Amino acid sequence: MSNNLEQPITINYVRQNIHRHYTPDFAVLLDNGTCFITEVKHSYNDMLDGRVHEKLEAMIKFCENSGMGLLLTNGRHSVNYLRNYPYRRDVEAVIQNKLDEGNGETISFAEFKKIKDKYNLKTVEFLAMVFKNNWGYYSFPFNLTLKSQYSLFRKKVINRLK
Numbered sequence: 001m002s003n004n005l006e007q008p009i010t011i012n013y014v015r016q017n018i019h020r021h022y023t024p025d026f027a028v029l030l031d032n033g034t035c036f037i038t039e040v041k042h043s044y045n046d047m048l049d050g051r052v053h054e055k056l057e058a059m060i061k062f063c064e065n066s067g068m069g070l071l072l073t074n075g076r077h078s079v080n081y082l083r084n085y086p087y088r089r090d091v092e093a094v095i096q097n098k099l100d101e102g103n104g105e106t107i108s109f110a111e112f113k114k115i116k117d118k119y120n121l122k123t124v125e126f127l128a129m130v131f132k133n134n135w136g137y138y139s140f141p142f143n144l145t146l147k148s149q150y151s152l153f154r155k156k157v158i159n160r161l162k
Contacts (some may be wrong), residue, residue, distance in 0.1 A: 005029070006122060008037070008060045013058035028071075037062070037070030044127045047079045049139045053150035072157065079157070080151050085128035091119045092146040099146045105126070109142035130159070 008027035013020055015158060028040040041047045059112065063070045072079055094115055098107050115121065129138045134147035134154055148154060 005158075009062075010104055011058045011062045013061070013123070015054055015058075019057075022058050022071060024059055027068075036071055038071040038073065039146070041072065041074055043074055044079065044124060045139050047074060048082075048127055048130050050136055050143075050148065050150060051138065051147065053153040054099065054156070057152045060152055064156075070157075071160040079131065082124075082128045082131040085124060087125040087128045088119070091115070091121055091125070092133070095129065095144075098142070103158050105145070111140060112144060134158075 005027040007023050007025065010021050010023045013022065024037045025040045027035055028038055029035045039052075039056065039059065041052065041067060056070075059070055062068075095107070096111075098111060098115070116126070129135070130144075134148050135142070136148040
């Protein structure tokens with residue numbers, strides 16, 4: 001049995017010299033005294049968005065300092081679901097080549113839409129590519145870059161799922 005607390009804390013942090021705050025969705029306290037903070041996102045798209053990773057990096061630091069665990073989920077699965085999701089390597093190569101053009105700047109929504117339409121790319125396939133390649137991704141406004149700027153999220157969450 002466990003106890004769930006909705007929006008249990010507000011985490012204050014500084015990013016780019018701006019004071020910000022973030023309130024995770026739940027704290028879960030297990031009978032054995034273990035506590036973990038849980039963030040529930042609507043979709044994998046939300047789970048991979050860079051704006052979410054900024055907040056999760058603050059949550060990671062809070063959990064480490066407090067001795068708590070953390071969980072990022074869409075209510076059914078963790079982001080680990082994308083690790084082994086099958087996707088087409090040829091489409092991945094097309095996107096990678098586009099990212100490599102112009103010193104790895106960004107792919108605009110129009111450029112991405114052309115690729116998506118041409119290859120009939122499913123969103124979950126694309127997100128699996130983002131996950132696997134550590135691309136920087138923002139869903140709205142759309143922005144895709146060669147590398148995510150949130151290395152702590154990658155190190156503490158993604159790399160530990162292996």
